[in-house]
Amino acid sequence: MRRMAILTGAVLLAGALLTAPAQAEPYKILVFSKTAGFRHDSIPAGVQAIRDLGAGNGFTVNHTEDGAAFTASNLAQYKAVVFLNTTGDVLNATQQTAFESYIKGGGGFAGVHSAADTEYDWPFYGGLVGAYFRSHPATQQAQVKVEDRAHASTGHLPATWTRTDEWYNYRTNPRPDLHVLATLDEGSYSGGDMGDHPTSWCQPYQGGRSWYTGGGHTIASYGEPAFRTHLLGGIHYAAGVSKADCRPENDYTRLLDTTTGWKQAGPGGFAYADGTLSSSGGMGLYWYQAREFSSYSLKLDWKLTGDDNSGVFIGFPAGDDPWSAVNNGYEVQIDATDAPDKTTGAIYGFKEPDIAARDTALNPPGEWNTFELLVQGERLQVFLNGVKINDFTNTDPARSLAQGHIGLQNHGDADHVSFRNVRIKAAGSGPRQGQITGVGGKCVDVNGANPADGTKIQLWTCNGTAAQAWTLPGDGTIRALGKCMDVKGGATANGTPVQVWTCNGADAQKWTAQANGSLRNPQSNRCLDASGGSSADGTQLIIWDCHSGFNQKWTLP
Structure with missing residues (x-):
């Protein structure tokens, strides 16, 4: 939703040239x-x-x-x-x-x-x-x-x-x-x-x-x-020319097989045919009034016809005034040529996305894209075609992501957007999967993608490989390549290396996420640490006294 003065044609053109996805070369x-x-x-x-x-x-x-x-x-x-x-x-x-x-x-x-x-x-x-x-x-x-x-x-x-x-x-x-x-x-x-x-x-x-x-x-x-x-x-x-969210997807409830439970707020609206909503007019909001949601994964598919504007609203109270969603909830924007904090993947007006990651993941107008909006308490993570492009935590006491409705925006006569396959599941119903990032934006990595017992766990430049694909199944373990993140030998001393090892249920393989972003091993009461505070590729991960420093801050999937 645009809440800013209309830019000059020259500035709009510059924005389009900077952010529009490039056509695939031969x-x-x-x-x-x-x-x-x-x-x-x-x-x-x-x-x-x-x-x-x-x-x-x-x-x-x-x-x-x-x-x-x-x-x-x-x-x-x-x-x-x-x-x-x-x-x-x-x-x-x-x-x-x-x-x-x-x-x-x-x-x-x-x-x-x-x-x-x-x-x-x-x-x-x-x-x-x-x-x-x-x-x-x-x-x-x-x-x-x-x-x-x-x-x-x-x-x-x-x-x-x-x-x-x-x-x-x-x-x-x-x-x-x-x-x-x-x-x-x-x-x-x-x-x-x-x-x-x-x-x-x-x-x-x-x-x-x-x-x-x-x-x-x-x-x-x-x-x-x-x-x-x-x-x-x-x-x-x-070939990587068309992007898609091809992660496993199970146990979602579909919300758009019919329009039951949905209601239009404000002007304009959506036509529904063949499982697809197509917008007209605005500025309005098509919202799911049947229930509120808390701690969920919301997935939906969307497509623009050109340089159009739309968005997905979450965390707002019930009501037939679309501006209530603007003033009390949050919008995940859809408009790739707008300003950085108002572009596709932005938390509109609050936090811009990782533009480079967004541009890599984005399909151009005329093609479908998939959003996942993962809400866990007051934290919102945005995934575009399976790639994480934003991570936002609400600190505004007047708003809350923890509970609220969801809605789809029809922005205006000149903006045309379609939505399909809106589906949702509780955020806790299934393992969390993805990269774990730390100091310097580097990824937690299994050395050489080697699943052998004893292979060191290190920092490495994020590359999307299986060596950096971690699963948090909800039992306290952190897993990759079929093995568990493990404190070597079950030791508890400062500096003990962290490795992969066959999952065995031991406390040396248990990790607890702390509010300050650290990961604590309850057996040793020490935290996962990038040795020496280094962000260099190959830096060994160890356990160390918890101190809330930058080399003990981890972003989980």
């Missing part, structure tokens, strides 16, 4: 279709479809069935590698190592159909593709239920997508470990036996990105406009 992808088992007759059609998509969307396609292409130097030229109906054991150990390094270095993977019928004895690949093939019934028509209608690969689809393909049953359900985009309605066809049956998903994976679709068995698939766009969106995500 890039290259590698399509790999080697088979060591069943060979799909649709492979040539798939290769040609991807070539056609590249020609119209700014990327060049190289195609190979030679595993020798998997070297560090060759893979470095590609933003993504597509495994197109691969089967069996297609890479040797040296080639596998090169591909692992490529992904860990920020590369992208897109798997199509029988990419899930590939490399059963390679654990890294099993995690990357998400699930392995088990069986399939005859090719037939089925209904696909689209869960994420913001991702580039599914945002164009209706809530129910009816198409014909060969529908895989998988050995495991991947939902707990990644982000499901679409599922199969097993009542719409014969032979599905998973119950909850994901068929397309995405995930950040060990520093890179992974996307998979179960479609693509038939030649006809690659002539379907909707499937081609589905495939294009998956490639765009894998």
Whole structure:
């Protein structure tokens, strides 16, 4: 919401040039279709479809069935590698190592159909593709239920997508470990036996990105406009061109399957169709009057048509005056070309976002974005497409984030915004996941991403890898790479190093967050500390007498 004088055209233009996301430059992808088992007759059609998509969307396609292409130097030229109906054991150990390094270095993977019928004895690949093939019934028509209608690969689809393909049953359900985009309605066809049956998903994976679709068995698939766009969106995500929140997402309650519980305050309004709200007029607020919320994770998808203005209001009392939300709550702004404290991701008028992180995460007008607003007491963290871009704590006694309503702004006649899939869950219902940052803005890091017992925990420049992906499951432990943050040997002396170790329930692996930002180990009654107050890469983390200094302040997910 703008509460400032209209800027001159020159200043507005400068702001747009500084903050508008850049268009993707031309890039290259590698399509790999080697088979060591069943060979799909649709492979040539798939290769040609991807070539056609590249020609119209700014990327060049190289195609190979030679595993020798998997070297560090060759893979470095590609933003993504597509495994197109691969089967069996297609890479040797040296080639596998090169591909692992490529992904860990920020590369992208897109798997199509029988990419899930590939490399059963390679654990890294099993995690990357998400699930392995088990069986399939005859090719037939089925209904696909689209869960994420913001991702580039599914945002164009209706809530129910009816198409014909060969529908895989998988050995495991991947939902707990990644982000499901679409599922199969097993009542719409014969032979599905998973119950909850994901068929397309995405995930950040060990520093890179992974996307998979179960479609693509038939030649006809690659002539379907909707499937081609589905495939294009998956490639765009894998290549890092389109951003998305692909963290696991479970146990949310949907608030926008219907407009029940919602009410317009003030002028203008929203039209509702196909699960989507589209704004008109203003200045108004569409607010959820059915209940107030406290300590929650609110997720929602939004899209602008151009240089438009909107926002999400939280923490305000019930009432039909939209200015009550302005004066008593907080707005998370949507408008990428406004002033820093009034731009997308800002707590409007109170705290600007991390602009560099925001610009990296932001999709441009015409594309969907996803917000997570994580409210824990008076603390509000803002995530854009899975990237944390703001962290704000309310200190105004006249306002409170701890309890209140939520609302979506329709700003005015010239501003057009759409919202989809508003969903919410209690903040405590599920583990917290993400980076832990400390002195110098550096991240808590497992040395070399090595999960072996005894590997040191250190400070390192934040890089988004699995070595810096921590989980707080709510039992007092802090975990990464399947291991726990541990005080070496269970010692209690000042200077004892902190390491990763197999989780065992010991008090040496328990940590308690303090109000001043420190993390206290209750066994030793000492705090997690960056040794010597250094912020240099590789600084060992230790325990030390709690003193509230800068090298004992940690920002948790």
